[in-house]
Every structure is written in C-alpha cells, then in structure tokens.
Amino acid sequence: MEQSHDDLQKHVKKYVKIGIILGVFTIITVGLSYIELPTHGLNIIVGMIVATFKAALVALIFMHLNHEASMIYKILLFTTVFVMGLFVLFYLAHGDGLVFTQFDGYPGTPYGGAPH
Amino acid sequence: MDIPFTRKPRPDTGLYNAKLGVWLFLASEVMLFGGLFSSYIFLRVGADYHWPVHELNVTLGFVNTLVLILSSVTVVMAWANLKMRKIGAYKVCMWITVASAGVFMVNKSFEYKAKFEHYGVKLKDGTILTGHLPEGGYRIEFGDVNKLTLNSKTGDPTYFLEYTKSENPKFKTAAGTEVELTKSAWKELAAEAIKAKQNSVVLTSVAPLTFAVKESATFTHTDSTLTFRDGTTIEGKLINDALTLQVDKVDVRASDDPKKSLAWTYLGTEWQHAFDAHQEHAKEKYKSFDAKDARYLRHVMQMEIHHSTVAEHNEAHPGAGHAAETHAPAEGNHKADGHSSHYPEATIARKDIAFWSNFTPKWNTYYGIYFILTGLHGLHVVAGALVLAYFLLFDTKLLREDPDHLANRIEVGGLFWHFVDLVWIFLFPLLYLL
Numbered sequence: 001m002e003q004s005h006d007d008l009q010k011h012v013k014k015y016v017k018i019g020i021i022l023g024v025f026t027i028i029t030v031g032l033s034y035i036e037l038p039t040h041g042l043n044i045i046v047g048m049i050v051a052t053f054k055a056a057l058v059a060l061i062f063m064h065l066n067h068e069a070s071m072i073y074k075i076l077l078f079t080t081v082f083v084m085g086l087f088v089l090f091y092l093a094h095g096d097g098l099v100f101t102q103f104d105g106y107p108g109t110p111y112g113g114a115p116h
Numbered sequence: 117m118d119i120p121f122t123r124k125p126r127p128d129t130g131l132y133n134a135k136l137g138v139w140l141f142l143a144s145e146v147m148l149f150g151g152l153f154s155s156y157i158f159l160r161v162g163a164d165y166h167w168p169v170h171e172l173n174v175t176l177g178f179v180n181t182l183v184l185i186l187s188s189v190t191v192v193m194a195w196a197n198l199k200m201r202k203i204g205a206y207k208v209c210m211w212i213t214v215a216s217a218g219v220f221m222v223n224k225s226f227e228y229k230a231k232f233e234h235y236g237v238k239l240k241d242g243t244i245l246t247g248h249l250p251e252g253g254y255r256i257e258f259g260d261v262n263k264l265t266l267n268s269k270t271g272d273p274t275y276f277l278e279y280t281k282s283e284n285p286k287f288k289t290a291a292g293t294e295v296e297l298t299k300s301a302w303k304e305l306a307a308e309a310i311k312a313k314q315n316s317v318v319l320t321s322v323a324p325l326t327f328a329v330k331e332s333a334t335f336t337h338t339d340s341t342l343t344f345r346d347g348t349t350i351e352g353k354l355i356n357d358a359l360t361l362q363v364d365k366v367d368v369r370a371s372d373d374p375k376k377s378l379a380w381t382y383l384g385t386e387w388q389h390a391f392d393a394h395q396e397h398a399k400e401k402y403k404s405f406d407a408k409d410a411r412y413l414r415h416v417m418q419m420e421i422h423h424s425t426v427a428e429h430n431e432a433h434p435g436a437g438h439a440a441e442t443h444a445p446a447e448g449n450h451k452a453d454g455h456s457s458h459y460p461e462a463t464i465a466r467k468d469i470a471f472w473s474n475f476t477p478k479w480n481t482y483y484g485i486y487f488i489l490t491g492l493h494g495l496h497v498v499a500g501a502l503v504l505a506y507f508l509l510f511d512t513k514l515l516r517e518d519p520d521h522l523a524n525r526i527e528v529g530g531l532f533w534h535f536v537d538l539v540w541i542f543l544f545p546l547l548y549l550l
Contacts, residue, residue, distance in 0.1 A: 069130035
C-alpha cells in the first residue's frame with residue numbers, strides 16, 4: 001500500500017497514541033487482578049477481555065490488519081477456526097462428551113463440581 | 117538471481133512476496149502458541165493443587181510488558197520513518213527496539229534465576245513451606261565411616277571425597293596396602309580389579325571419616341549406609357538428615373486443622389503467633405467470602421514472610437489475644453550475620469518431607485507450562501531481535517540503493533515482532549496475574 005508523506009506522519013502520531021493506550025490498559029489489567037470479583041472465574045474473563053482488546057489494537061493498528069489485502073484475511077480465517085477448536089477441546093475432555101459419562105468431580109479440587 | 121516482487125505487490129495476491137510469506141508463517145505460529153495455550157487450559161482445569169496466582173514477580177512482568185509495547189511502537193515507527201526517508205529517526209527507532217529486546221531478556225533471566233534458587237518443601241500432610249536454602253544447600257551428615265565399596269567401572273573418588281571433612285584421608289586395600297585416593301592411584305586400583313573380574317573395590321579407612329553430602333549427590337541412604345550417584349557405598353552412621361530452610365511462605369491450605377499441621381509446627385512459637393495474627397486479620401478482611409473459596413484460602417491459610425517482616429508484627433493487632441512475652445524480636449533467635457536473619461529458619465526432618473524441589477517444572481505443572489511458554493516466547497524475542505539487528509547493521513547497501521525494499525523487510529520483521537508482543541499480552545495476565 002503506497003502512502004503519502006502526510007499519511008505516514010499521521011500514522012506515526014497514531015502509533016504513539018496506541019502505545020500509550022496499551023500501557024494504560026496494562027496498568028488496568030494489573031489493577032483489576034488485585035480486585036476480588038465475586039468469583040475468580042470472573043476475574044479471568046475480565047482479564048482476558050482486556051487482553052483481547054489490547055491484542056486487537058496491536059493486530060489492527062501495528063500489524064495494519066485494518067486495511068490489508070484480502071489474501072491475508074483468507075489465511076487468517078483458517079487459523080482462527082482451528083485455534084478456536086483448540087480452545088474448546090478442554091470442554092470435551094471435561095464432560096467426557098464422547099462416551100457420555102458424567103464427570104463427578106473430585107472434592108477439594110478447584111473444579112470439584114459436575115459440569116452443567 | 118533476481119527475486120521478483122520484493123518491492124511492488126504481486127498482482128494476483130495483492131502483496132509483495134515476503135509479506136505473504138510472513139503471514140503464512142505467523143498463521144502457523146498462532147497454531148503453535150494456540151496449542152500451548154490449550155495445554156495451559158488443560159493443566160489448569162485438571163490441576164489437583166491450588167493454581168498459583170500472583171506468585172511470579174508482577175513488577176518485573178509489568179515492566180517487561182511496557183518494554184515490549186515500547187518496542188512495538190518503535191519498530192512500526194522505524195518502518196514509517198524509513199518510508200518518509202527520515203534515516204536518522206529510522207535508526208534511532210531500530211536501536212530502541214533491539215535494546216528493548218535486550219532489556220526484556222535480562223529481566224527474564226533475573227526472573228528465572230529467582231525461581232531456580234527458590235525452593236518448596238511439601239510436607240507429609242500436604243502443607244507447604246517455601247524459602248531459600250542456606251549456603252551449601254541440603255546436606256546429609258554421615259559419620260564413623262570405615263568401609264567404602266567402590267564400583268570398579270563407575271567409581272570416582274574425586275566425586276565423593278569432596279564431601280568429606282577430613283583432608284587427604286588414607287585407605288587400606290583388601291591386600292593391606294595403604295593408599296591415598298588420588299586420581300591415578302584409583303585408576304590403578306580399578307584397572308587391577310577389572311583385570312581380576314571384580315565388580316567392586318572394598319577399601320577401609322585408616323581413620324573414621326565424616327561426610328556432609330549434598331542431597332543431590334546421593335542415590336539412596338539408610339541409617340547405616342549411603343550410596344553416591346557414582347555407585348560408591350559407604351558404611352557408617354547417619355548423624356543428621358534434615359533440610360534447613362529459610363522460610364518465606366507458609367501454606368497450610370491442605371490441612372483441616374492448621375494448628376496441628378507440620379508446616380505450623382516447624383514455624384516455631386514466635387512465628388506461629390505472627391501467623392495467628394495474620395489469619396485473624398485476613399479472616400476479618402475477607403469475611404464476605406465462603407470459607408471454601410480458593411481465594412479465601414489463599415489469603416487466610418497462607419502467610420508470606422518478607423524481608424522486613426518481623427515476628428512481633430502481631431502487636432499491631434492486640435485483638436488477636438497474645439501474651440506480651442511472645443513478642444520477642446525475630447532477630448533474637450537467629451544468627452545476626454546474614455541478610456536472611458529476618459526469615460525463620462526451619463530444620464525439617466527427612467521423615468516429614470513428602471517432596472521438595474526448586475520452582476522448576478519438577479515442582480508442579482504450573483511451572484512446567486510457565487517455563488515452556490515463557491521459554492518459547494523468549495526464543496522468539498531473541499530471534500526477532502537478531503533479524504531486526506541484522507537489518508539495522510548489515511543492510512546498509514540496501515538502505516542507500518533501495519530503501520523501499522528495506523522498508524518492506526522492516527515491515528515483515530516488524531510483523532513478527534508485533535506477534536511476539538501479542539503473545540506476551542496474553543501470557544502476562546495468564547501466568548502472572550490471574
């Protein structure tokens with residue numbers, strides 16, 4: 001993508017701004033982790049939402065994914081689908097969904113209860 | 117040979133070739149780290165221990181996050197500056213990026229070193245003491261040693277004699293000759309034994325020997341024998357087999373009745389009172405929590421002892437109900453020589469230890485995934501920095517003759533660099549904070 005001198009100048013300013021936003025959100029992430037939400041699971045979810053937001057800024061602005069050739073999105077579509085698959089694998093193991101047995105849980109472990 | 121489409125995009129893909137290449141590579145990198153993050157979920161969900169929270173050095177992790185963000189900004193600015201032909205600014209930005217990678221890795225090495233030198237001792241009832249070993253580490257003391265049996269093939273006197281307290285001990289062979297176990301003398305003895313098809317060489321010590329053996333140098337031991345890792349067995353009497361630990365954290369979460377737990381016992385009276393006060397204080401602070409909540413247990417059933425903590429700090433909570441005589445200063449009972457004088461020193465009998473190790477993958481699966489993820493990420497930091505440093509230092513001809521081509525290189529190297537930052541954005545909260 002060819003860009004004019006003025007465009008680039010504007011970009012540089014934007015990069016600095018995004019950098020500052022990322023720094024601020026890092027402080028927020030650390031701060032939030034010391035606040036005890038009703039469950040620790042909530043802490044994890046909130047933390048991951050903030051992290052995803054930060055990651056999106058890096059991907060969209062620094063990696064120019066807000067305006068790229070369509071080829072790149074096609075490649076990334078595959079990756080995204082498979083990675084999402086990796087992240088739900090644990091749920092299959094947790095409920096042992098393949099043979100439909102119920103997981104009773106072990107008392108005293110953080111995940112003691114049976115799944116819903 | 118001329119590589120096509122290094123500057124202008126290829127019409128069918130709409131990209132210059134290197135960019136398509138790096139995105140394909142990044143797609144596979146996403147899968148690589150995705151698999152490891154998936155492992156993290158499995159290990160965390162399946163952990164049969166309390167998953168550590170805020171156990172790593174948060175300040176160091178936080179600083180490293182800022183360093184990576186800074187370098188991400190500078191690498192993309194380097195690209196933009198080069199596009200605008202601001203060569204000076206381009207170089208400055210590149211130098212900052214590469215230097216940031218250096219700072220990141222130095223911080224990381226401090227973090228790793230701290231873990232390698234930090235030990236956990238899991239006691240037989242599941243309660244845990246963590247801390248540092250005093251100089252020399254864990255030593256097993258063994259006395260009245262008269263008889264030594266060395267393996268003719270693997271025996272190595274230089275290995276085990278290091279742990280004797282006597283200098284230049286003398287030995288008698290079965291034939292009655294007196295020898296000093298130097299390297300060459302042992303070589304001869306061993307050669308003779310092998311010639312005579314004897315698997316071992318038995319030696320008697322002229323004077324009884326005393327050993328203080330590093331635990332890691334032993335293979336096994338009983339009250340009367342000890343076998344070294346080179347196969348040498350000594351016969352004598354076990355004098356002392358206890359691990360001395362400068363305790364910096366007590367964890368009694370595994371115990372229903374903390375005051376009967378082993379960890380509690382090993383704390384000693386004054387620190388028991390400090391723990392009492394700490395618990396009262398924490399119970400009050402977290403009273404809204406369910407008593408089985410992992411976080412309640414984390415705060416109430418654990419006590420961290422910092423450099424500046426003194427046992428008498430329970431004075432601040434008179435409501436805890438302690439008699440004044442328990443408030444002896446912590447230093448009173450410890451040697452006043454070292455920086456460690458504030459930490460209670462526990463001498464833990466072997467029979468009470470279920471498992472002990474430093475904080476490496478051996479300790480638990482958390483440290484397993486921590487070292488794998490941060491280690492692999494660290495390798496990426498090093499690799500990315502090397503590539504960028506190469507562009508900065510050795511692509512001077514390209515900078516003069518075809519800056520647009522170099523700008524594309526910087527963009528591609530930068531894309532990889534941003535990816536490294538992106539991985540860290542998830543690693544930091546998952547391993548340090550949550």
